[in-house]
Amino acid sequence: EIPKKQMAQVIEKTGGPLQYKEIDVQQPGPDEILVNVKFSGVCHTDLHALKGDWPLPTKLPLVGGHEGAGVVVARGELIKDLELGDHVGIKWINGSCLACDFCQQSDEPLCAKALLSGYTVDGSFQQYAIAKAAHVARIPKDIDLAGVAPVLCAGITVYKGLKESGAKPGQTVAIVGAGGGLGALAQQYAKAMGLRTIAIDTGYDKRKVCAELGSSAFIDFATSKNVVQEVKEATEDGLGPHAVLLLAVSERPFQQAAEYVRARGSVVCIGLPAGAYLKAPVFDTVIKMITIKGSYVGNRKDSSEALDFYRRGLIKFPYKVVGLSELQSVYELMEKGAIAGRYVVDTSK
Ligand code: 8ID
Ligand code: ZN
Numbered sequence: 001e002i003p004k005k006q007m008a009q010v011i012e013k014t015g016g017p018l019q020y021k022e023i024d025v026q027q028p029g030p031d032e033i034l035v036n037v038k039f040s041g042v043c044h045t046d047l048h049a050l051k052g053d054w055p056l057p058t059k060l061p062l063v064g065g066h067e068g069a070g071v072v073v074a075r076g077e078l079i080k081d082l083e084l085g086d087h088v089g090i091k092w093i094n095g096s097c098l099a100c101d102f103c104q105q106s107d108e109p110l111c112a113k114a115l116l117s118g119y120t121v122d123g124s125f126q127q128y129a130i131a132k133a134a135h136v137a138r139i140p141k142d143i144d145l146a147g148v149a150p151v152l153c154a155g156i157t158v159y160k161g162l163k164e165s166g167a168k169p170g171q172t173v174a175i176v177g178a179g180g181g182l183g184a185l186a187q188q189y190a191k192a193m194g195l196r197t198i199a200i201d202t203g204y205d206k207r208k209v210c211a212e213l214g215s216s217a218f219i220d221f222a223t224s225k226n227v228v229q230e231v232k233e234a235t236e237d238g239l240g241p242h243a244v245l246l247l248a249v250s251e252r253p254f255q256q257a258a259e260y261v262r263a264r265g266s267v268v269c270i271g272l273p274a275g276a277y278l279k280a281p282v283f284d285t286v287i288k289m290i291t292i293k294g295s296y297v298g299n300r301k302d303s304s305e306a307l308d309f310y311r312r313g314l315i316k317f318p319y320k321v322v323g324l325s326e327l328q329s330v331y332e333l334m335e336k337g338a339i340a341g342r343y344v345v346d347t348s349k
């Protein structure tokens, strides 16, 4: 009862347009499964893939999407640990070699041969998607598939980023780009991990959302006269946050964070604005003993832990569900910075 044809959002050439059309359903190879994707979150990375603004080419034609939650409907002959009917998640890391130096240490996002869902292999903006069985997230059946979809990239990424920041319970983390998809989840994971958060973003809607998500302060980067000073003042002792999660899709905050992070603090770069560079004064970096680092999605263990936080009811965030056919309009809102939280597409509509 697996259909031969399905609906998908296809990018024929970089820059678009996006085409909602009927394409073939593929068959899984020996180490792969076929997933009937029910819901997929829309990540800003999908918009980077459409625009082609990163120094890494996508496959073409391309089906985007890497926050796909669905049901296993077929499996390759080597697969013993997944049954038909199991719920799984298609993540950004679709597969990896499992043999290189990084894979041996469960650092599979660093694998040079990693397959990227919705970028170097077709992703979850279709009704039936292929994934390597070794890497799909195992989703317990009592979890709602629409709500969990954004956890599969945004959740895993911010959870890992918070761990990489070294911030400890009771300490304060500045979340830059707090009103977006990663930012909304970051505030909830931080709260669940016993951290305080300061939100930085712009506009009334995002201010409201960030207050609901538990941040103690909101700094509007567009209207603030001095972001650096305001972030410092928002911490209890005025010495600045212990860590900064940079989730914004613009370069400016990557040039500011080292100025307001607390001495001994860490700046974690996660957002990927096109062509951007980091900047930090050498003098302050040295005498404040600042750590500046990058963080890239998470491994399989980070993924299952991030899912478990969600399962325990610790992660609540605003999301809207629309049909897969409406993906183009979601990108238009995202481009304008008009989305507070995440959009999730329903592949049946
Ligand atoms: O593994 C990774 N490192 C990883 C994983 C997933 C996503 C990286 N990303 C990258 C995406 O490719 C993208 O570049 O993280 C970035 C954020 O993804 P997103 O959360 O899905 O994007 P969004 O929902 O559009 O949110 C971005 C927010 O940044 C704010 C915007 O207002 C928006 O709310 N923002 C901007 I643009 N400039 C800002 C500034 N100067 C800012 N917030 C604060 N200060
Ligand atoms: Zn993503």
Ligand code: ZN
Pocket (backbone or CB within 6 Å): 096, 097, 098, 099, 100, 101, 102, 103, 104, 108, 111, 112, 113, 114
């Ligand atoms: Zn590898």
